[in-house]
Amino acid sequence: xxxxxxxxxxxxxxxxxxxLLRTFASSARRSEINKVYSSAEEAIxxxxxxxxxxxxxxxxxxxxxxxxxxxxxxxxxxxxxxxSNNAGIVGSGLGLLLESKQVKKMxxxxxxxxxxxxxxxxxxxxxxxxxxxxxxxxxxxxxxxxIPAFFTPAAFGTVVQTGELPTIHNSDGSIAKYSTPRDVxxxxxxxYVMEEAIKGDYAFIKAWKADKLGxxxxxxxxxxxxxxxxxxxxxxxxxxxxxxxxxxxxxxAVHVPGIYVDRVIQSTEPKNIEKVVNAKDPAEALNSLxxxxxxxKRERIVRRAAKEFKxxxxxNLGIGMPMMAPAFVDDSVEVQLQSENGILGLGAYPQKGxxxxxxINAGKETVTLRPGASVFGxxxxxxxxxxxxxxxxxLGAMQVSARGDLANFAMPGKIKGMGGAMDxxxxxEKTRVVVTMEHTDKKGGPKIMKMCEFPxxxxxxxxxxxxxxxxxxxxxxxxxxxxxxxxxxxxxxxxSKTEAPFKATKSFPDLETSEISQLKQAxxxxxxxxxxxxxxxxxxxxxxxxxxKLIVGAGQASPSPPVGPALGSKGVKSMxxxxxxxxxxxxxxxxxxxxxxxxxxxxRSFTFELRTPPTASLLLAAAGVxxxxxxxxGAGNVAGPNSKAGMSGLGKASGGQLAAGNGGLGVVGTVSLxxxxxxxxxxxxxxxxxxxxxxxxxxxxxxxxxxxxVVVVP
Numbered sequence: 001x002x003x004x005x006x007x008x009x010x011x012x013x014x015x016x017x018x019x020l021l022r023t024f025a026s027s028a029r030r031s032e033i034n035k036v037y038s039s040a041e042e043a044i045x046x047x048x049x050x051x052x053x054x055x056x057x058x059x060x061x062x063x064x065x066x067x068x069x070x071x072x073x074x075x076x077x078x079x080x081x082x083x084s085n086n087a088g089i090v091g092s093g094l095g096l097l098l099e100s101k102q103v104k105k106m107x108x109x110x111x112x113x114x115x116x117x118x119x120x121x122x123x124x125x126x127x128x129x130x131x132x133x134x135x136x137x138x139x140x141x142x143x144x145x146x147i148p149a150f151f152t153p154a155a156f157g158t159v160v161q162t163g164e165l166p167t168i169h170n171s172d173g174s175i176a177k178y179s180t181p182r183d184v185x186x187x188x189x190x191x192y193v194m195e196e197a198i199k200g201d202y203a204f205i206k207a208w209k210a211d212k213l214g215x216x217x218x219x220x221x222x223x224x225x226x227x228x229x230x231x232x233x234x235x236x237x238x239x240x241x242x243x244x245x246x247x248x249x250x251x252x253a254v255h256v257p258g259i260y261v262d263r264v265i266q267s268t269e270p271k272n273i274e275k276v277v278n279a280k281d282p283a284e285a286l287n288s289l290x291x292x293x294x295x296x297k298r299e300r301i302v303r304r305a306a307k308e309f310k311x312x313x314x315x316n317l318g319i320g321m322p323m324m325a326p327a328f329v330d331d332s333v334e335v336q337l338q339s340e341n342g343i344l345g346l347g348a349y350p351q352k353g354x355x356x357x358x359x360i361n362a363g364k365e366t367v368t369l370r371p372g373a374s375v376f377g378x379x380x381x382x383x384x385x386x387x388x389x390x391x392x393x394x395l396g397a398m399q400v401s402a403r404g405d406l407a408n409f410a411m412p413g414k415i416k417g418m419g420g421a422m423d424x425x426x427x428x429e430k431t432r433v434v435v436t437m438e439h440t441d442k443k444g445g446p447k448i449m450k451m452c453e454f455p456x457x458x459x460x461x462x463x464x465x466x467x468x469x470x471x472x473x474x475x476x477x478x479x480x481x482x483x484x485x486x487x488x489x490x491x492x493x494x495x496s497k498t499e500a501p502f503k504a505t506k507s508f509p510d511l512e513t514s515e516i517s518q519l520k521q522a523x524x525x526x527x528x529x530x531x532x533x534x535x536x537x538x539x540x541x542x543x544x545x546x547x548x549k550l551i552v553g554a555g556q557a558s559p560s561p562p563v564g565p566a567l568g569s570k571g572v573k574s575m576x577x578x579x580x581x582x583x584x585x586x587x588x589x590x591x592x593x594x595x596x597x598x599x600x601x602x603x604r605s606f607t608f609e610l611r612t613p614p615t616a617s618l619l620l621a622a623a624g625v626x627x628x629x630x631x632x633x634g635a636g637n638v639a640g641p642n643s644k645a646g647m648s649g650l651g652k653a654s655g656g657q658l659a660a661g662n663g664g665l666g667v668v669g670t671v672s673l674x675x676x677x678x679x680x681x682x683x684x685x686x687x688x689x690x691x692x693x694x695x696x697x698x699x700x701x702x703x704x705x706x707x708x709x710v711v712v713v714p
Contacts, residue, residue, distance in 0.1 A: 033213055035212060035213065035214045035258070035262065035263055036264045037264065038265075040066050040067050040069070040265050040268075041070055041073075043237050043263045044067060044070050044077075044237065046235075047074075047077055048201075049076065049078045049079045050080070050081075050104075052080075052081045052199070052200050052202075053082050053083065054083045054084070054140065054202070054204070054229040054232055054233055055082060055094055055203075055204045056203070056204065056206055056224065056225045056229050056230070057206065057226070058085050058221070058224035058360070059274045059360060060089070060274045060357075060364070061221055061224065061341070061360045061364070062218070062221070062224050062225075063093045063206060064204040064206040064239050065267075065272075066239045066265065066266075066267050066268050066269045067204040067237060067239055068093065068096055068097060071102065072096045072102070077102060078101070078102045079104045080102055080103045080105075081104065081107065082094055082097065082106050083136075083140070083198055083229075084106075084107075084108055084225070085108060085109050085110065085133060085224070085225055086108060086109075086111065086113065086114075087106055087111040087114045087117040088113075088114055088117075089114050090114060095116065098116060098120065099116055101125075104126065105126065105127040105129065106121075106126060106127070107136070107198065108128070108129075108131070108417065109130065109131055109133035109135075109136050109419050109420070110417035110418070110419040111128065111130075111415065111416065111417050112415075113274070113364075121415060122415065123169060123171055124169045124171045124176065127167050127168045127177075128166075128167055128168075128415070130160070130165055130417050131160070132419075132420070132421075132423050133340065133382065133418070134378075134381075134420060134422075134423030135154050135155065135195050136198075137228055137377075137379040137381075137382055138150060138152065138382065139197050139198040140198050140200075140225065140229050141228040141231070142197035143197035143198045143199045144231035144233075144260070148196065149196045149197060150194070151185055151193065151194050151195075152192060152193055152195055152423075152426070153191070153193070153426040153427060154422045154423040154426040155426075156184065156191045156192065156426070156459065157456060157458070157459030157672060158456045159455045159456070160418075161181070161182045161184065161193050163178055163179050163180050163181030164178055164179070164455075165178060166178060166179075186673050186714055189673065189694070190674060190677075191673055191674055199232065199233075200229065200232050201234050202233050202234070202235050202237065203230055203232055203235070204237055204239075205229060205237070205238040205256075205261075206240075206267065207226065207240040208240065208358075209242045209244055209249060210238055210240035210242075210264045211246050211248060211258070212243070212264070213246055213258035214238070214257075214258030214259075214260070214261030215254045215261075216254065216255055216256040216258075217255055218255050220359050220369070220375050221339075221341050221343055221358055221359055221360055223255065223342055223376065223377045224341050224377065225378050226377070227255055227256055227379070228377055228379045230261065231256065231260045235262050235263070237264075238265070239264075239267040240264055240265075240266065240267055241267050243266055273366060274364040275363065275364045276355055276365075276366055277349045277365040277366050278350060278351060279348055279350060297438055298468070300468045301321055301436050301438070302321050302325050302328060302436070304471065305321065305434070305436045306325045306327075308392065309325070309335045309392075311333045311334055312334065313391045314335075314337075314338055314391050315335055315336070315338065315390065315391060315392045315393065316337070316338045316390050316424060317337060317393075317394050318394060318395035319362065319363035320396045320436075321396060321437075322394035323365075325394065325436070336370075339362045339367075339381075340362050340420040340424070341360065341362050342375055342376050342377055342380070342381045343361070343367075343369065344373060344375075344376075345370040345371075345372055345373025346367055346370070347367060348367070350366055350368050354368075362420065382420065382423050385420070386426055388427040388430025388431050390424075390431050391432065392434060393424045393431055394436060395421060395425070395433065395435055396408060396436060396437055397436075397447070397465075398411060398437075399448075399449050399452045399453065399454050400435055400449070400452070400465055400474075401448075401449050401451050401452045401500065401624075402449070402474075402480055402502075402624075403474070403476055403477070403479065403621075403622070403624065404462040404463070404476050405456050405458070405459050405461070405462070406435065406452075406457045406461055406462050407453075407455060407456050408421060409421055409455065410454060411454050422457055422458060425457060428458075428461040428463065432463045433458075433462045433464075434463060434464045434465075434466065435462050435464070436466045436467075437466075437467060438468060439467035439468060439469045439498070440497050444497075446497055446498055448465060448472070448480070449500055450501075450624065459672065460476040460675070465480075468486060469485060469486050469497065470485045470486065470489070470494050470498075471485075472502060476622075476675075476678060477618055477621055477622060477679065477682065478589045478592060479501065479502065479503075480501070480502035480503070481502060481503050481504070482494065482502050482503070482504040491504055503555065503587070503590050545602070546600045547597065547598070548566050548567060548570060548600060549595070549598075550595070550596045551593050551594070552581060552593070552594060553590070553591040554586075554588035554589065554591060554592040554593075554594050555590045556582070556590065557577065557581040557585075559574045559575055559578060563577065567598065567600075567606075570600045572598075577598065577606070577608065581596060581608070581610075584610060589621070592613050592621075593617045594610055594611070595614065596608050596609070596610055597609045611686055612682050612683055612685065615679060615683060615701055615704050616704060618679045618683075619671060619675075619679065619705050619708060619710050620668070620669070620710070622678075623669030623671050623710050625668055625669045625710075669710055671712055672712070672714070673713075673714055676698050676702060676705070676712055677694065677698055680694055680697040680698040681694065683697050
């Protein structure tokens with residue numbers, strides 16, 4: 001063998017054969033690897049214009065200011081596509097490169113803190129690609145992991161998916177270009193949006209510690225986007241607060257292995273804090289709600305919102321009133337708060353003088369950590385969010401629709417961005433979405449709408465709405481239920497300030513009944529006691545059971561036709577039926593058509609079973625189409641394609657196609673596959689359909705939608 005001959009030759013020459021097995025990992029060899037550069041100017045020497053630059057940080061936390069300043073000093077580096085969660089602020093962070101006109105395009109999730117950027121964007125000086133925060137983190141992670149694209153539930157049913165976000169404006173403020181529509185695919189009955197990975201030419205990273213091999217450690221919330229971006233770019237340049245010798249970082253403490261890092265420099269810029277917020281006593285906390293009537297409204301909302309927290313819950317809170325709710329949670333309730341910038345176990349605001357620039361929440365405010373807290377990167381943070389590991393997210397809102405659609409990130413003429421909200425509401429099946437907001441806007445207009453007028457953050461996602469006047473539960477199919485109202489507030493007042501229709505529980509109990517249990521309760525059989533007193537006009541005794549089939553509007557049964565004549569002919573007091581029917585259908589939106597199968601006994605006692613609303617009614621409700629009024633007291637209220645109710649406020653379906661099977665009369669509305677499967681689950685509870693698979697029932701729902709002019713979109 002050649003190896004043995006070589007070994008024998010070496011042995012004859014006094015060499016030791018085991019030297020053949022030596023590696024390059026000797027200490028002398030390792031010390032020659034040194035990725036440390038003497039200055040930022042040297043490290044960015046080959047950075048070219050028109051490159052894609054990934055810039056770590058969240059707000060001003062973990063931002064590589066030393067490297068940014070070095071680029072600012074080289075005006076020839078221009079035409080950059082900057083990828084970062086934020087656009088910095090005026091005079092700091094990426095804001096410096098925006099002001100020097102070195103950035104031509106920004107890919108970010110939130111830009112609301114930079115007025116200079118907003119002006120540049122609205123006058124056509126810069127292009128903006130708004131991306132949900134979790135999607136942005138995952139696009140960066142995927143690009144570094146060799147994954148070209150992925151599917152996410154975030155942003156389905158929004159302008160991100162449909163490609164209706166303005167990306168470039170003309171100098172006069174008119175829109176020159178819109179975003180690219182996303183492909184959609186359905187997995188397990190749920191729609192997902194395809195997003196492509198981002199690939200950076202350069203990445204600027206801020207680390208707490210780095211050794212000469214490029215191994216990195218981050219500190220607290222400064223990890224944010226830095227980890228995912230460090231793994232992504234062709235050339236990763238790191239500025240570190242502390243540069244240490246090889247071996248000084250414990251291998252188990254390395255956040256980014258050196259294989260991803262190309263250059264390391266000493267960070268020289270001071271760390272900044274965007275929003276210093278200190279701990280307050282309860283009285284001061286209430287003062288921060290404002291003064292006068294506005295403060296009273298907000299305090300009422302915050303105190304009620306505090307009751308939503310349950311012991312052992314993991315929760316995420318939006319900025320504003322949601323962030324204040326934990327201060328009013330009972331001491332016996334322990335909740336772990338998650339902040340999407342990478343904290344689990346969020347603590348209170350710090351005492352004055354104890355602020356830490358590496359500890360901020362999603363609102364960029366200074367915070368502390370609770371004992372047992374953990375910190376991680378933005379990509380992992382949103383992985384736990386999308387997976388439904390968070391039990392509840394509490395958010396503010398501009399508008400909420402009757403079917404639980406949420407709008408809270410954009411309004412005409414203003415641009416801020418969606419931040420992490422689209423991700424937070426992307427899994428409402430597992431993460432309960434609670435909205436806290438004032439009941440009306442500044443002009444007194446309603447914020448609880450039939451359909452949202454502002455761009456959606458999420459579709460069919462809100463479970464509960466808390467205002468200063470009322471608390472509503474939201475059912476994605478049947479609509480709103482008023483479960484509580486404030487002391488001194490009448491139902492009529494709430495109706496006058498709420499555009500969306502709602503039903504009300506009689507005693508306003510604080511219930512959290514699921515849609516399925518509501519349906520089961522509505523479908524149970526109720527047996528009437530025999531009627532012992534008969535009028536002289538009583539009909540001939542019935543010898544056998546007789547069946548009467550009715551379709552009656554929920555909560556609207558009365559002795560008038562069709563109920564009175566149909567039951568009266570069988571010798572049954574229709575008023576008895578009406579009282580029971582209205583009581584048992586009170587958990588439906590008033591007027592929803594409900595089929596009832598009445599069994600009349602020979603002694604004129606009766607039982608009746610309720611079935612689920614007709615598929616046509618559920619489809620129209622999901623499409624947001626108003627039914628025709630006063631048809632059989634709410635029965636069979638199906639708006640036709642040519643009716644005003646059927647066409648009001650609706651445009652063409654995707655691609656301008658007509659719905660098949662409705663005679664070519666046009667499109668009544670659209671529903672998503674998510675709605676189709678929700679309807680299928682409801683209908684599958686009926687005995688006659690119980691033998692079918694969910695997919696089989698869903699196919700029949702799709703077929704009926706086509707015959708009605710309702711288009712099903714992914």
